[in-house]
Amino acid sequence: MEVKTIDKGYYDVVVVGGGIAGVSASVSASRLGAKVLLIEKQINLGGLATGGLISWYEPLCNGKGEQIIGGIAEELIKLSVKYSYDSLPKAYGGTDKSFPRTDRYGDRYATKFSPCVFSLALDEFVISNGVDVLFDTYATYPVTENNSVVGVIVENIDGRCLFHTQKIIDATGNALIMQRAGVPCRTGKNYMTYLVHSIDEEVIKEYNNDKCAWKLRKWEAVGADRLGKGQPQGMGTFENPTASEVTDFITEGKRRMLEKLKARDRYSYEVMSIPTIPQLRTIRQIVGDADFNGITDETYTDSIGKVSDFRAGKEGSVYQIPKGALYNSQFKGLYAAGRIISAPTHDGWEVSRVIPVCAFTGETAGKLAVLGANN
Ligand SMILES: Cc1cc2nc3c(=O)[nH]c(=O)nc-3n(C[C@H](O)[C@H](O)[C@H](O)COP(=O)(O)OP(=O)(O)OC[C@H]3O[C@@H](n4cnc5c(N)ncnc54)[C@H](O)[C@@H]3O)c2cc1C
Secondary structure, three states, X not given: OOOOEEEEEEOOXXXXXXXXHHHHHHHHHHHOXXXXXXXXOOOOOEHHHOOOOOOEEOOOEOOOOOEOOOHHHHHHHHHHOOOOOOOOOHHHOOOOOOOOOOOOOOOOOOEEXXXXXXXXXXXXXXXXXXXXXXXXXXXEEEEEEOOXXXXXXXXXXXXXXXXXXXXXXXXXXXXXXHHHHOXXXXXXXXXXXXXXXXXXXXXXXXXXXXXXXXXXXXXXXXXXXXXXXXXXXXXXXXXXXXXXXXXXXXXXXXXXXXXXXXXXXXXXXXXXXOOOOOOOOOOEEEOOOOOOOOOOOOOOOOEEEEEEOXXXXXXXXXXXXXXXXXXXXXXXXXXXXXXXXXXXXXXXXXXXXXXXXXXXXXXXXXXXXXXXXXX
């Protein structure tokens, strides 16, 4: 049977993946006047941050009172709490409703947010910024001629469709489009994680004490620890996982969670949200023209700006990110955004994969695509 490809017209920039990086990339390109299409395989925006129930926006500051990241990353931290609760300190515009503070970050420019309300607000954000969005649409392959982008193939309820474009921003979280275009990639290791949000009498009591709604969401995780302790027997560390290994990762997480729940009085709790995206941290990243290594005194002539480090003990650490980490110039018209930028060291990938830095590299990828860098 021959599968017909439906021609869907032209966009200046196509962004694949509606996580934090893709949202930021699409809005930044649109604000520069480009006609932008954002393609998301699920039906909600936010990716891991919302559908993966992460719901903790790592800091925009350096942990010593200095704000490092601004731009769309700052717009998004504000949006994440605009229509719902926050745990932002007063110094950063918070309501202080969350006090007494219980998180480990003290007065950082970081916050808890409602994954559901933030995701709804992201729709409003991208649409009001003139971005066209296609949900429930899976981008399968880039179309290239002589290593230059000329289009992208997607599958959805309409069938197999082709969008013509010379610029694709890969914000898939696993570099699917760039890898399929032939861009060399590196893979990362992942340990088991399955995180849900639940509610029970204990958290309701806590909520009643200070009327702080984020306390109604209890984060409950099963899986291994960072050293891989607790990794299911016979399972590896999920490096470069195949489709069936991703399925194992998910089903084993669900099985363990259900076992945990079976031990409870079934009338005493509710699971409010389960993840809709695999909670894999580091799947695949591109090999770019330059590497972001997460070294404080590394400077670049093509630096795109500075980011901070979310990790405890790294207060004050600030890093430049080189522009070349967002593309491989052998492949024209392709840009990486978010947790797939070229960051080969442990520190580089750790720093670049968190929400504010994904927003920052997303915003930059949108600008590079419109301005024609690497094209
Ligand atoms: C367990 C865990 C805990 C974490 N904790 C924190 C934390 O506390 N704070 C923090 O700031 N960060 C945290 N992170 C990291 C952070 O949440 C993510 O790395 C970041 O949100 C990634 O954003 P992204 O946009 O690059 O990718 P993603 O969020 O993965 O977005 C990619 C999007 O692309 C879509 N997509 C993929 N392929 C296709 C395709 N072919 N066609 C169409 N759409 C596609 C996906 O559905 C998804 O919506 C955590 C991550 C994990 C896994």
